[in-house]
Amino acid sequence: MDQWKAPLGLLGEDVLRRLSKMLDNSSCGWRQLARVMAEDPRFHSSESEMTHYSLQVLRNIGSPSRTLLARLADQSCTVELLLWGLKTMDHHNAVEYLTQTLSRQIQIITQPQSQQVQAGAKVTLFCRASGPPGLCYQWFKGKEEILNGVFPKLVLFPFHSANQGHYICRVSLGGSCVFSLWAHVRLEAFSAGCPSSFFFGSVSGLRISTQPQSQALTEGETLLLECRAVSNPPAQYEWYHNSEPLKLHQTHSLKIPCVTTAQRGKYTCKAFNLYHKVWSEEAVVTIGPISTDASWVETDARSPPSVVETQEPDDRQRESEKFAVQKTETPHPPVEQFYATDKVALLIGNMNYAHHRQLCAPIADVHELANLLRQMDFKVVSLLDLNWHEMHSAVTGFLLLLDKGVYGLLYFAGHGYENYGNSFMVPIDAPASCTSEHCLCVQNILTRMQDKETGLNVFLLDMCRKRNIHDDVLVQTGLLKVTANIVFGYATCIDARAYEVKNEEVSNGIFIRFLKQRVCEDEKVTVMLDRVAEDMGRCRITHGRQALELRSNLSERRCLTDHIQTEQCSESYSARTLHWTVAHVLPKSQTLHFDCGVIVQLGFAAEFSNVMVIYTRIQKKPANIINCSAQLTDFPVDVEIDLKKTNQDTPLEAGSLLLIKEELPTEAHSRYTRVFGLQRLKKELVFTVCLHYTYSNLDEEIQENQTVTAGKPLVSKLNLYSFSGPTSDATASGVVSVCDANQPQEATFDELLDTPQPLISE
Incomplete structure (x- = not known):
């Protein structure tokens, strides 16, 4: 990690205490720093918080500056942002001290390298770091510390199968530490003469889901090839043209504008991760002369070409002629490749309600969807059983991760209802006769998302949409912008219930059971959800009970699998990544x-x-x-x-x-x-x-x-409990729950496939 991008808390207590002494003054101190940092809404301090800082002088060892710095650290402030604030307020002493301190921080200069060796061989891993004297080294195999691994060099001899695995080195000094990159050491698993691509292509756990397709182009057109792999951890990609690597193309899509005859030939893609690698099928690209027909428009590479009869026995020539006829007879608009500046998802599953019927499926639904979204490079925050305050804080934190061009996805599984066209998510502490005052309005969240100029807003609501007879308030939501980027996937129709099926160990909601089979497809979001709706419609146990409803104004072909492009927003992408990472740090073993x-x-x-x-x-x-x-x-x-x-x-x-x-x-x-x-x-x-x-x-x-x-650990750093807002503990005795309190007989999914019977609502 770049030391300037590191969280503020990693500076160590001694450094923060020294900075606090420099800032505990009235002329150029903590008050000025708080005002400067407030230019970023994430670091705004309210009047009550400013009062809290100043009251620290009444304590024996209290420091307003140290309290302010602690709050900035909790809000994921980076060292770089603090340094910017100190420079803005012209605190030269603090800037000089912080700069000199950082110049002495730990940096790894030699990383351990992955190796593939024979049994009995001697394996040596090196990790060297620069920094202050007294650096300590710790080696780990996976999550297990190697007790004798306390030196920059780790020797494994003789190497055998039990030594296979991933190794990492931790370099520390006092409270500061850095980790090396992972090194994968494994035994040779194939004999001489057996190509590695053949061996790894047969390994399970990594498979090609989208193969690159052969194309016939003319000079000046754009070549677009795609190769997608399903794996955990997510795959990386390398493209090859006529067996030569294309070093500038290392994403799932290969795009070459204005092709010439030099780009004709065979293209293959290698997908790999820490454990496996596999090769795609060959895609043959033919490139003909420039067309002289001025009325021709580039065709959609995803649309099948018209069938043209030909007597030419050469397959490539037949494909070229077929393509030429399509250009002149059935013109299509050009294909536009869309990108996200980042992808962020908030997944909430509420099960253990205080005043409503308990649910079973959200724990599995949230977990499975989170894993699938991570494969598509989403930054996922998955939370279980949130009360009103925590749901508001979680949504606020989710909105902080959004920015121009970001894809935002919100999934909610739990109790809910719909009144006057607005959908409401019910927290676990909502009273039995809850109203909109006790819940979160999805449409209000959408309005706030659009203010961020997001590239795509997807809402997947796995909840009931029955009318709430206790809520007669018409909620006035903000005006939606005409951005053509909104997709709502409702697990059920208006005035209907959503169902879950109780299994022996893990239950699934009906919606997720079908969604997880298609959510990773490289298709426009609405097309993917339409297919989920068709799958649900063919299921006998849900026929006439639950049907997916899709609402959308998405006019562009945006997919959840779209590539992330950060060239124009690298700083905001890094800051967003850091903010998300801080909330997902586990304690060290x-x-x-x-x-x-x-x-x-x-x-x-x-x-x-x-x-x-x-x-x-x-x-x-x-x-x-x-x-x-x-x-x-x-x-x-x-x-x-x-x-x-x-x-x-x-x-x-x-x-x-x-x-x-x-x-x-x-x-x-x-x-x-x-x-x-x-x-x-x-x-x-x-x-x-x-x-x-x-x-x-x-x-x-x-x-x-x-x-x-x-x-x-984890999300506790975000202090979701501290959201200030109206109370949500109102109760009304003697009133039934928003959702049907009757509990139909539970059944396993397999039993329901054979004999239709009542499901469990929501």
């Missing part, structure tokens, strides 16, 4: 050493942006200790813990239905605890690791405790 000689590894995994799984593993124990286990206790009251499911033997027993076993270790002596509701965490996450063990010659169990501080 820790190794705890107990007095009895037991070593416990503590690790963290993200299930959603506000749900985390913590695991403990006995890494080492003396031979005379038996029945050893590490358990987590004493969590803050802010977060939610299911005490019946803490410290379980498997992630499934801990309540995590979704984390695949590759994401968490499943060795013996491991324990898993699921922490949710991280958006409500007001301070750092502090808990206790309690070690229980028994010596082989004693019957009495012994206990040792260690306190662990995990900082503010």
